[in-house]
Amino acid sequence: xxxxxxxxxxxxxxxxxxxxxxxxxxxxxxxxxxxxxxxxxxxxxxxxxxxxxxxxxxxxxxxxxxxxxxxxxxxxxxxxxxxxxxxxxxxxxxxxxxxxxxxxxxxxxxxxxxxxxxxxxxxxxxxxxxxxxxxxxxxxxxxxxxxxxxxxxxxxxxxxxxxxxxxxxxxxxxxxxxxxxxxxxxxxxxxxxxxxxxxxxxxxxxxxxxxxxxxxxxxxxxxxxxxxxxxxxxxxxxxxxxxxxxxxxxxxxxxxxxxxxxxxxxxxxxxxxxxxxxxxxxxxxxxxxxxxxxxxxxxxxxxxxxxxxxxxxxxxxxxxxxxxxxxxxxxxxxxxxxxxxxxxxxxxxxxxxxxxxxxxxxxxxxxxxxxxxxxxxxxxxxxxxxxxxxxxxxxxx
Amino acid sequence: xxxxxxxxxxxxxxxxxxxxxxxxxxxxxxxxxxxxxxxxxxxxxxxxxxxxxxxxxxxxxxxxxxxxxxxxxxxxxxxxxxxxxxxxxxxxxxxxxxxxxxxxxxxxxxxxxxxxxxxxxxxxxxxxxxxxxxxxxxxxxxxxxxxxxxxxxxxxxxxxxxxxxxxxxxxxxxxxxxxxxxxxxxxxxxxxxxxxxxxxxxxxxxxxxxxxxxxxxxxxxxxxxxxxxxxxxxxxxxxxxxxxxxxxxxxxxxxxxxxxxxxxxxxxxxxxxxxxxxxxxxxxxxxxxxxxxxxxxxxxxxxxxxxxxxxxxxxxxxxxxxxxxxxxxxxxxxxxxxxxxxxxxxxxxxxxxxxxxxxxxxxxxxxxxxxxxxxxxxxxxxxxxxxxxxxxxxxxxx
Amino acid sequence: xxxxxxxxxxxxxxxxxxxxxxxxxxxxxxxxxxxxxxxxxxxxxxxxxxxxxxxxxxxxxxxxxxxxxxxxxxxxxxxxxxxxxxxxxxxxxxxxxxxxxxxxxxxxxxxxxxxx
Numbered sequence: 011x012x013x014x015x016x017x018x019x020x021x022x023x024x025x026x027x028x029x030x031x032x033x034x035x036x037x038x039x040x041x042x043x044x045x046x047x048x049x050x051x052x053x054x055x056x057x058x059x060x061x062x063x064x065x066x067x068x069x070x071x072x073x074x075x076x077x078x079x080x081x082x083x084x085x086x087x088x089x090x091x092x093x094x095x096x097x098x099x100x101x102x103x104x105x106x107x108x109x110x111x112x113x114x115x116x117x118x119x120x121x122x123x124x125x126x127x128x129x130x131x132x133x134x135x136x137x138x139x140x141x142x143x144x145x146x147x148x149x150x151x152x153x154x155x156x157x158x159x160x161x162x163x164x165x166x167x168x169x170x171x172x173x174x175x176x177x178x179x180x181x182x183x184x185x186x187x188x189x190x191x192x193x194x195x196x197x198x199x200x201x202x203x204x205x206x207x208x209x210x211x212x213x214x215x216x217x218x219x220x221x222x223x224x225x226x227x228x229x230x231x232x233x234x235x236x237x238x239x240x241x242x243x244x245x246x247x248x249x250x251x252x253x254x255x256x257x258x259x260x261x262x263x264x265x266x267x268x269x270x271x272x273x274x275x276x277x278x279x280x281x282x283x284x285x286x287x288x289x290x291x292x293x294x295x296x297x298x299x300x301x302x303x304x305x306x307x308x309x310x311x312x313x314x315x316x317x318x319x320x321x322x323x324x325x326x327x328x329x330x331x332x333x334x335x336x337x338x339x340x341x342x343x344x345x346x347x348x349x350x351x352x353x354x355x356x357x358x359x360x361x362x363x364x365x366x367x368x369x370x371x372x373x374x375x376x377x378x379x380x381x382x383x384x385x386x387x388x389x390x391x392x393x394x395x396x397x398x399x400x401x402x403x404x405x406x407x
Numbered sequence: 408x409x410x411x412x413x414x415x416x417x418x419x420x421x422x423x424x425x426x427x428x429x430x431x432x433x434x435x436x437x438x439x440x441x442x443x444x445x446x447x448x449x450x451x452x453x454x455x456x457x458x459x460x461x462x463x464x465x466x467x468x469x470x471x472x473x474x475x476x477x478x479x480x481x482x483x484x485x486x487x488x489x490x491x492x493x494x495x496x497x498x499x500x501x502x503x504x505x506x507x508x509x510x511x512x513x514x515x516x517x518x519x520x521x522x523x524x525x526x527x528x529x530x531x532x533x534x535x536x537x538x539x540x541x542x543x544x545x546x547x548x549x550x551x552x553x554x555x556x557x558x559x560x561x562x563x564x565x566x567x568x569x570x571x572x573x574x575x576x577x578x579x580x581x582x583x584x585x586x587x588x589x590x591x592x593x594x595x596x597x598x599x600x601x602x603x604x605x606x607x608x609x610x611x612x613x614x615x616x617x618x619x620x621x622x623x624x625x626x627x628x629x630x631x632x633x634x635x636x637x638x639x640x641x642x643x644x645x646x647x648x649x650x651x652x653x654x655x656x657x658x659x660x661x662x663x664x665x666x667x668x669x670x671x672x673x674x675x676x677x678x679x680x681x682x683x684x685x686x687x688x689x690x691x692x693x694x695x696x697x698x699x700x701x702x703x704x705x706x707x708x709x710x711x712x713x714x715x716x717x718x719x720x721x722x723x724x725x726x727x728x729x730x731x732x733x734x735x736x737x738x739x740x741x742x743x744x745x746x747x748x749x750x751x752x753x754x755x756x757x758x759x760x761x762x763x764x765x766x767x768x769x770x771x772x773x774x775x776x777x778x779x780x781x782x783x784x785x786x787x788x789x790x791x792x793x794x795x796x797x798x799x800x801x802x803x804x805x
Numbered sequence: 806x807x808x809x810x811x812x813x814x815x816x817x818x819x820x821x822x823x824x825x826x827x828x829x830x831x832x833x834x835x836x837x838x839x840x841x842x843x844x845x846x847x848x849x850x851x852x853x854x855x856x857x858x859x860x861x862x863x864x865x866x867x868x869x870x871x872x873x874x875x876x877x878x879x880x881x882x883x884x885x886x887x888x889x890x891x892x893x894x895x896x897x898x899x900x901x902x903x904x905x906x907x908x909x910x911x912x913x914x915x916x917x918x919x920x921x
Contacts, residue, residue: 104486113408
C-alpha cells in the first residue's frame with residue numbers, strides 16, 4: 011500500500027446562502043484554491059472524486075459529469091461516492107484507495123453542496139425547506155413520517171440515554187462546548203457565524219429537543235472544499251510539508267437505532283476510530299493528537315464523541331469539558347475552527363473542510379486558530395445526521 | 408498494486424417490473440446468490456460498495472445505510488458510487504481500488520434499481536414515467552427542457568452524424584445487429600424479452616428517432632446484480648477459477664456542447680478503452696478477446712462502439728455486422744446475453760450484469776449462451792444514457 | 806369498404822376482453838376521424854368507457870383527424886408496420902390533434918396482437 015499525502019487544500023467561506031453563485035462556481039473556486047495551494051495545474055490531476063451528499067438539492071441528478079466538464083477535466087476519470095451525509099469521508103476514503111493502490115498519482119477530492127436554494131412556503135424559511143429535504147434520507151417507510159429532524163433523533167437516541175446512564179453530560183457542560191466553539195469561530199475568517207456567547211445565552215436559546223437548544227445545533231450552509239491527494243513520490247517532489255493520511259476508516263451502523271446496545275452510543279464512530287488508530291499506530295489519542303475536528307451536529311454529540319474516539323472513558327466526556335482539556339489552551343483542542351455549530355455545516359462537505367483545516371494546523375499555517383503542534387498528528391471525524399455512517403481520518407506531518 | 412479477482416456473481420432474471428419485491432429484497436437475493444456462488448458468508452466480507460443509480464425512483468434518498476444491516480453488513484464500510492446509468496462500473500472501479508490498495512480483501516458489490524414503480528397518467532405507461540424520471544439526470548439547466556429523451560439524444564448526437572460522415576450504419580445493419588441481440592436473448596434464461604425478430608421486423612417497428620426504431624432501444628426493467636471481489640491471496644483460497652480484473656478504466660466526457668469533433672464519436676468509450684487495454688496489455692482486441700458485453704442503449708451506439716473499442720477502423724463498424732464477426736458464431740461475439748435491447752436494462756445494474764455474464768463465459772458456465780473461450784479474455788462496457796460517463800473492464804481467466 | 810376499415814372491423818372485437826387494451830382505453834376517451842383515399846367515405850373510431858367502436862361518416866366532434874392512404878393504415882392495423890412509418894413518409898397525416906395521441910391509438914392496436 012503506497013503512502014498518501016494531502017499536498018493542497020482549498021476552502022471558501024461558509025455562508026448560509028451563496029445566492030449569487032451556482033454550485034458549479036463554488037466547486038470551481040475551491041478547486042482553484044487547492045490547485046494554487048499545491049502549485050499544480052488542472053492537467054496534473056489524474057482523477058477527480060466528487061463528494062455531494064444530496065444532488066437533488068442541486069436540482070441535478072447526475073452532477074459529476076457537469077462539474078467535471080466545468081473544471082476542464084473532460085475525459086479524465088472521475089468517481090462520485092455517496093454515503094448519505096458522510097459522503098465527504100467516503101470520498102476521502104475512495105481517494106485514498108485510488109492513490110494507495112497505484113491507480114492514480116494525483117487525485118482531486120472536491121466536496122460541494124448548496125442546500126439553501128430550498129424554501130418552505132409554510133414557515134417562510136429556507137432552513138425548514140432544507141430539513142424537509144434531508145428527511146428523505148431517513149427510511150421513508152418507517153422513520154420519515156415520525157422523526158421530526160436529525161437534532162431530535164440524535165438527542166433522543168444518543169444524548170438522553172447517555173445522560174440517563176451516566177448523569178453526564180450536564181446541561182452546563184453542553185452549553186460550555188457550544189460556547190467554546192462559538193468563541194473559536196471568532197478567529198476563523200471563513201466561519202459563518204461569529205457571535206460571542208455565554209452559557210446563559212446558549213441555555214436560554216430556543217429549545218429544539220431538550221436539552222438541545224438552538225445554539226447547540228449545527229448551522230445550515232452552502233460551501234465547497236477541495237483537497238489534493240498525492241502518492242509519496244509525487245508529494246515529496248511537490249512540497250516540503252506533505253501531510254500524510256496515516257489512518258482512515260469508515261463504518262456503517264443501523265439507522266433504526268433503538269436497540270439497547272445502540273442507545274446512548276455512536277457505535278460507528280468507535281469502530282471507525284479503532285480501525286483508523288490501528289492503521290496510524292495511535293495508542294493514546296489524548297496524548298498523541300495535537301488537534302481534532304469533531305462533528306458537533308449537536309453539542310451533545312461532540313461530548314459523546316470524545317468517549318467514542320477514546321479521549322476518555324465512557325461517561326467521562328463531560329469532565330473533559332470541565333477540565334478545559336478540549337479548549338484552545340488545553341491539551342487537545344477540539345474544533346478550533348468553531349465546529350459545525352459556528353463555522354458552518356452541510357453534509358458531504360464539512361469533513362473535507364475539517365481535513366483542510368487540520369492540514370493547515372499541522373503545517374502551522376492556521377493563523378489565529380493555530381494550536382501548538384508537538385506530535386504532528388491530527389484527527390478528523392465525520393458522521394451523517396442519523397449516525398448511520400461514521401468515519402475517522404488521521405493526518406500526520 | 409495487488410491483483411483483484413471476481414470470485415462470486417449473483418444475478419436474478421430481468422423483469423419489466425418486480426411488483427412483489429422491494430429494492431431491499433432484490434438486493435438481498437443477489438447478495439445471497441453471490442455469496443453462495445463464492446461459497447462465502449456475510450462474515451467474510453470486509454467492505455461493501457454499492458451501485459444504486461437513482462434514489463428518487465425508489466423513493467428513498469441515501470438508501471445505502473438502510474440496506475447495510477438488511478444484508479448483514481452492519482458495521483462494515485459502505486460507499487455508494489453514482490454516475491448515472493454507469494454507476495456500476497464506477498462502483499467496480501472503486502471496489503477494485505479498495506482491494507488493489509490493500510484496504511480490503513473481500514468486497515461485496517451489489518447493484519440495485521427499481522425503475523418501474525413509476526407511472527405516467529398521461530400515457531398510462533410505466534415506461535414513460537421512468538423516462539420522465541431519467542430526464543433529471545440530464546443537465547437540468549440546459550438540456551432537460553429541450554431533450555425529448557435518451558434514444559433521441561443518442562441518435563442525434565452519435566448515430567446520425569456518423570451516418571452522415573461514413574454512410575453507415577445502414578438501416579439494414581442496425582436491423583441485423585438488433586436481431587442478433589434478440590436472437591441471443593432467446594437462450595438467456597434471465598432475459599426479459601424473448602422474441603425472435605428479423606432485421607425486417609426491427610426496421611418496421613415504431614420509429615423512435617430515425618433510424619432508431621423501437622426494437623433498437625433498450626428495455627426498461629427492475630433488477631439487481633452482485634459481484635464479490637477478492638485479493639489474489641484470498642481469491643486463490645476461495646476458487647479454482649478466479650476471474651481477474653486485468654484492466655479497468657472510467658472516463659467522463661460530457662457532450663452537451665455539440666462540438667463538431669464530438670459528434671458521431673463516443674470519445675469517453677475510446678478514452679476508457681485505451682486505458683483499460685493498456686492496463687490489461689491488450690493490443691489487438693478483435694483477436695485477443697473472446698467475448699464482449701456492451702451497452703446497446705440504442706443499436707446504433709453498439710455499432711459505433713466497435714470502432715471506438717478498436718475492433719475496426721472508424722466507419723467500418725457496420726461491416727462487422729454484415730460479415731457476422733460479432734454474431735455468436737463469429738470471431739468476437741458481442742452481447743451473447745441479448746444486450747440492453749433484449750436482456751434488460753436499468754441504470755446502475757446493467758454493467759454488473761454484463762460483468763457477471765462475462766465471468767460465466769470465461770468460467771465456461773454460460774449454458775446456452777456459451778461462446779468458445781480461447782484467449783480467456785472478455786470485455787465489459789457500460790455507459791450512461793448520454794454516453795458521457797463510461798466504464799470499461801477487461802476480465803481474464805488465467 | 807376499403808382496406809383500413811376492413812381491418813379495423815376485424816380487430817375491434819379483440820379489445821373487448823383484453824385487460825391491457827382496456828387499461829389504455831380507460832384513460833383515453835377520444836374520437837378519431839379517418840378521411841382516407843381508398844375508402845368509400847370518412848369513418849370514425851370512438852373510444853368511450855373503455856370500449857372502441859367504428860361508425861360511418863363524420864362524428865359530431867373529432868379530437869384527432871387523420872388523412873392519407875387507406876392501405877397504409879391497413880398495414881398498421883395488421884401490424885406490418887408501426888404507425889410512425891407512414892407518418893414519417895407522409896402517407897398518413899395528422900391534421901388535427903397530436904401525433905403522440907395517435908401513438909396511444911397505435912398502442913391499443915398493438916394489444917390485440919400481443920402474445921401473452
